[in-house]
Amino acid sequence: MSVVVFSSPKGGCGKTTAAVLLATELAERGLAVVVIDADPNRNVAEWSKLPGVPAGLTVVSKVDKHTILDDIDAAAAKASFVIVDMEGTADLMVAHAISVADFVVIPVQGSQLDAKQAWRQVKLIKDQERVARRRIPYAMLFTRTSPAIQPRTLGHIKFRFAEGEIPVFATQLTDREAYRAMFSFGGTLTGLDSKQASGLDQAIANARAYVGEVIETLRQLTVA
Amino acid sequence: MADKERADPLGDLSDFATPRPLVRPRPPVEQVRKVAEANGFLARTPPARAEPASPVTRSTRFKPMRQRTKRNIQLNLKVEPDTLARFTALADREGWMLAETLVQLLDAYDAQRKENKR
Numbered sequence: 177m178s179v180v181v182f183s184s185p186k187g188g189c190g191k192t193t194a195a196v197l198l199a200t201e202l203a204e205r206g207l208a209v210v211v212i213d214a215d216p217n218r219n220v221a222e223w224s225k226l227p228g229v230p231a232g233l234t235v236v237s238k239v240d241k242h243t244i245l246d247d248i249d250a251a252a253a254k255a256s257f258v259i260v261d262m263e264g265t266a267d268l269m270v271a272h273a274i275s276v277a278d279f280v281v282i283p284v285q286g287s288q289l290d291a292k293q294a295w296r297q298v299k300l301i302k303d304q305e306r307v308a309r310r311r312i313p314y315a316m317l318f319t320r321t322s323p324a325i326q327p328r329t330l331g332h333i334k335f336r337f338a339e340g341e342i343p344v345f346a347t348q349l350t351d352r353e354a355y356r357a358m359f360s361f362g363g364t365l366t367g368l369d370s371k372q373a374s375g376l377d378q379a380i381a382n383a384r385a386y387v388g389e390v391i392e393t394l395r396q397l398t399v400a
Numbered sequence: 401m402a403d404k405e406r407a408d409p410l411g412d413l414s415d416f417a418t419p420r421p422l423v424r425p426r427p428p429v430e431q432v433r434k435v436a437e438a439n440g441f442l443a444r445t446p447p448a449r450a451e452p453a454s455p456v457t458r459s460t461r462f463k464p465m466r467q468r469t470k471r472n473i474q475l476n477l478k479v480e481p482d483t484l485a486r487f488t489a490l491a492d493r494e495g496w497m498l499a500e501t502l503v504q505l506l507d508a509y510d511a512q513r514k515e516n517k518r
Contacts, residue, residue, distance in 0.1 A: 178416065185441075205413050241443060256416045268443040271436030275427045300439045307435050308427040314450055384409050391410060398415075 178394050179248060179258045185214040186293035187264030190283040190319030192219045193355050194386070195261040200364040201234035201387040202257050210251035213237040213246060214273065215263040219359070228363020241269040248276055266296065275304055279394060280314035283349070286321055286330030290336075298342060313397055317386070318348040323378065347385040354379035431440050 180198065182191040195211060203209045213220035213235055221237040223229075226283070234255070239247045246262075251258040260273050280301060284294040294316060302310050316337060319340050321330065337344050354365055357373035365380050373379070436442075479487070491501040 177418065201410070202413070205408070205410065207413060207417060214488075263444065265444070266439070266441040268433060268436050271430070271439075271441050275432050278422050296439065300436065300441055303435045304427070304432065305441060307431045342460055369436050388410050391413065391416075395415070 177252050177256055177258070178278045179252065179260065179276060180189070180390065180394075181260040181262065181273045181280045182283065183260075183262040183270050183274065184192075184264060184282050184290070184297050185266040185270075186284075186286065186290050189264065189285055189290050189293075190317070190349060191264065193359075194283050194317055194349060195259050196220060196223060196358065197317065197349070197365070197383045199233055199257070199259050199356070200230055200358075201364040201383060203230035204364060204366065207232060207256040208254060209257045209259060210233045210240055211232045212247055212251060212258065212260045214269060217262055217263070220261050223359050226327050226362020227387075228367040230363070230364060239269075241272055244269055244272050245276060246279060249318040250265060250298060254373055258327045258376050260337055260343040262286050270297075271300060274301055274312055275308050277312060278397065279390070280312060281317050281390070282314060283319045285319055286327055286333060288329065288333070291333045302396055311392070313343075315345055315393065317345045320351045323346040323350040323352075323382075324336075330367070345386065345389050347382070347389050348376075349386055350382050352382065469499075475499075475502075 183196040184191060199209045199211045210230060211220050218237050224235040235246050236247055236251060248258055262270050262273060270285045282297050284290045298314065301314050306311050341369060352375055354373035354376050357368055358365055361368060363370055365383055367377055370376050487501065491498055496504060
């Protein structure tokens with residue numbers, strides 16, 4: 177059982193997309209997955225009302241800072257994966273969620289604005305490690321990147337992260353119409369057909385590479 | 401090439417399949433909050449306010465009268481000070497309300513009249 181928290185104080189950086197991709201890929205393989213939608217915008221809850229949600233995937237919403245730890249515990253008792261999608265603000269609830277997280281994913285677009293807020297998230301994790309008296313593993317996930325080119329700003333941010341020895345996913349979630357279509361039509365990537373979104377195969381391969389990295393990281397953490 | 405199934409790149413995930421309760425101890429909530437606030441991660445919802453043990457309502461603030469009467473009409477009298485003094489002294493002595501005292505006096509008067517007629 178693993179608790180994976182998606183968090184960054186920056187809104188629109190791809191937290192919900194990354195969280196739902198992970199959740200659906202795992203649930204499609206028969207694992208029990210609970211997504212805790214801790215964002216008051218309730219985007220995951222809205223998506224889950226559309227058809228095509230895999231069996232074994234449950235969404236819990238209406239959480240607040242008083243209930244989130246109990247909600248995570250309750251989900252952990254029945255699921256193989258607890259995936260927490262936070263709101264894109266510097267909210268106290270984030271601190272509570274990461275305090276019990278197995279792994280924190282910080283989505284970041286290739287912009288200075290995103291990188292600055294992602295860094296705030298890292299600083300909070302580092303400070304919470306002292307309170308929790310343990311290492312809280314995390315990694316940056318570049319999102320909405322171009323499948324073809326690497327802009328200079330993104331290159332610079334990657335360089336700075338490397339300098340600061342900040343863990344970064346090797347896979348980037350590229351900017352794919354299929355990811356938007358998933359929230360528009362509902363269900364999973366594999367449930368879409370090529371008329372609903374172009375580049376579907378590339379999106380599926382991209383999502384699997386990213387999910388594979390999450391799995392690999394969690395396995396290494398279990399061994400360590 | 402026929403539609404050959406590709407191997408799932410995620411492979412066997414059975415090692416994740418067992419749910420188990422979260423064994424990780426929760427860090428002290430108060431310390432988590434302090435560190436979060438120091439980093440500018442603030443509570444957006446106000447702290448839960450403890451409910452008062454028994455909510456203050458009109459019915460508990462003002463105890464209902466123990467004695468309910470049908471006295472609902474005002475009687476204003478102008479009297480001499482001595483009369484008032486005698487009247488209130490009688491009420492005090494007997495432990496009667498003023499209105500009750502008046503009824504007692506009227507009853508006594510009626511009883512007296514009945515006695516006298518015999």
